[in-house]
Amino acid sequence: MPSYIYPIGKPGQKWGEEHKRLWLASQTKKRSYQDDVVSQLSSLATQFDIEQHGTLHYEAGEFPLYALGSLSWDKNKPNVLITGGVHGYETSGVLGALRFAETEAKHYQDKFNLMIVPCVSPWGYETINRWNPDAIDPNRSFYSNSPAQESAALMKLVAGLDFIMHIDLHETTDTDNSEFRPALSARDAVEHKEWAIPDGFYTVGDSANPCADFQRAIIEAVEKVTHIAPADETGRIIGEKIQQKGVINYDVKPLGLCASVSNAKFVSTTEVYPDSPKVDGENCILAQVAAVKGALDFVLSQLD
Numbered sequence: 001m002p003s004y005i006y007p008i009g010k011p012g013q014k015w016g017e018e019h020k021r022l023w024l025a026s027q028t029k030k031r032s033y034q035d036d037v038v039s040q041l042s043s044l045a046t047q048f049d050i051e052q053h054g055t056l057h058y059e060a061g062e063f064p065l066y067a068l069g070s071l072s073w074d075k076n077k078p079n080v081l082i083t084g085g086v087h088g089y090e091t092s093g094v095l096g097a098l099r100f101a102e103t104e105a106k107h108y109q110d111k112f113n114l115m116i117v118p119c120v121s122p123w124g125y126e127t128i129n130r131w132n133p134d135a136i137d138p139n140r141s142f143y144s145n146s147p148a149q150e151s152a153a154l155m156k157l158v159a160g161l162d163f164i165m166h167i168d169l170h171e172t173t174d175t176d177n178s179e180f181r182p183a184l185s186a187r188d189a190v191e192h193k194e195w196a197i198p199d200g201f202y203t204v205g206d207s208a209n210p211c212a213d214f215q216r217a218i219i220e221a222v223e224k225v226t227h228i229a230p231a232d233e234t235g236r237i238i239g240e241k242i243q244q245k246g247v248i249n250y251d252v253k254p255l256g257l258c259a260s261v262s263n264a265k266f267v268s269t270t271e272v273y274p275d276s277p278k279v280d281g282e283n284c285i286l287a288q289v290a291a292v293k294g295a296l297d298f299v300l301s302q303l304d
Contacts, residue, residue: 006186014189020135023183024060027129033063033122037094041066044101047109048116049073054153056122060133063122065153068101070113078164078303080108082116082292083154086139086168086258088124091281092272093169096288104289108296111303112164117157120258121150130180135187139170140256155261163264167218167295168257169288170204172197172238174275198237199276200229200246201287204269206259207249214266214298219246221294222270226287227278229271266299 005011008026009019041050048068056063084090084097097118105114119125121138131137132148141148142155177194185192201222205215219228228246231237240248252267253260259269270291272284279287 006182009186015187027127029126030128033126037119053157056149058133068116073113077113080112081163081166081262084169085119087130088121089128090171092284092288094119096169096285099285100289100292142256142261163262165266165299166262166264168259168269171272195239196232198229200227202229202246202271205249206252206267211266215247217298218291218294222287222290225290
């Protein structure tokens with residue numbers, strides 16, 4: 001049974017439009033996408049082509065969407081996609097993508113064409129939310145005719161491009177159990193059991209394309225920066241059987257996850273735990289940067 005009854009809706013009844021409006025009215029802006037993300041882009045213009053590839057249109061506001069692409073896009077180089085902020089509340093995904101662009105991307109520009117989308121869900125970033133204003137989870141909405149503007153915009157951006165690698169930067173937080181899973185249960189009138197929030201970093205591979213050595217390389221790189229999440233007493237992380245140290249797999253395409261957007265050969269979703277007493281915000285950002293570097297270094301080793 002859920003630990004408490006969510007304040008919107010009635011147990012056993014799916015939300016209607018009025019419930020979604022009530023939920024939206026309860027959300028408040030807590031930080032600024034303009035200040036934290038958009039204002040940082042001009043300083044990256046010497047390293048990247050900064051493209052506004054779309055705009056989100058909501059009653060809650062309009063949000064420009066940005067992608068950073070290598071200045072000299074070379075068809076002879078492999079393409080790499082780095083995404084953050086698909087869930088806007090997962091802070092280090094956004095700031096880690098920006099930090100990588102600022103500090104480390106220059107070491108890889110001669111080997112890869114880099115496309116970095118630092119904040120897929122700006123409204124979610126501002127309100128510290130998993131969903132968009134329509135009470136839709138963008139990271140379950142990467143499929144044709146997506147109802148999530150955020151997902152549709154990213155799919156349009158990458159359409160027609162071939163990527164060798166895609167790394168999607170996420171977090172698992174205590175609010176997954178305290179807020180977001182209870183909200184999901186209420187919205188869908190389906191019980192979602194709480195899971196033990198893993199203390200540490202882990203990755204999610206694609207069960208249809210697990211890339212075990214690739215995931216291991218990411219874990220080994222991150223382990224130099226922060227601790228790796230252990231499995232629980234049942235050998236699982238967030239309910240999924242562990243495949244190797246710090247790695248679980250999901251069937252990403254049927255679930256509509258962002259990790260399925262590119263059909264890349266090497267794919268991983270990172271998960272940082274910012275609520276651990278062992279870390280702070282800076283450590284979480286550094287873990288995301290280390291994950292991207294570990295992923296890129298592995299792919300480079302496969303190209304030699």
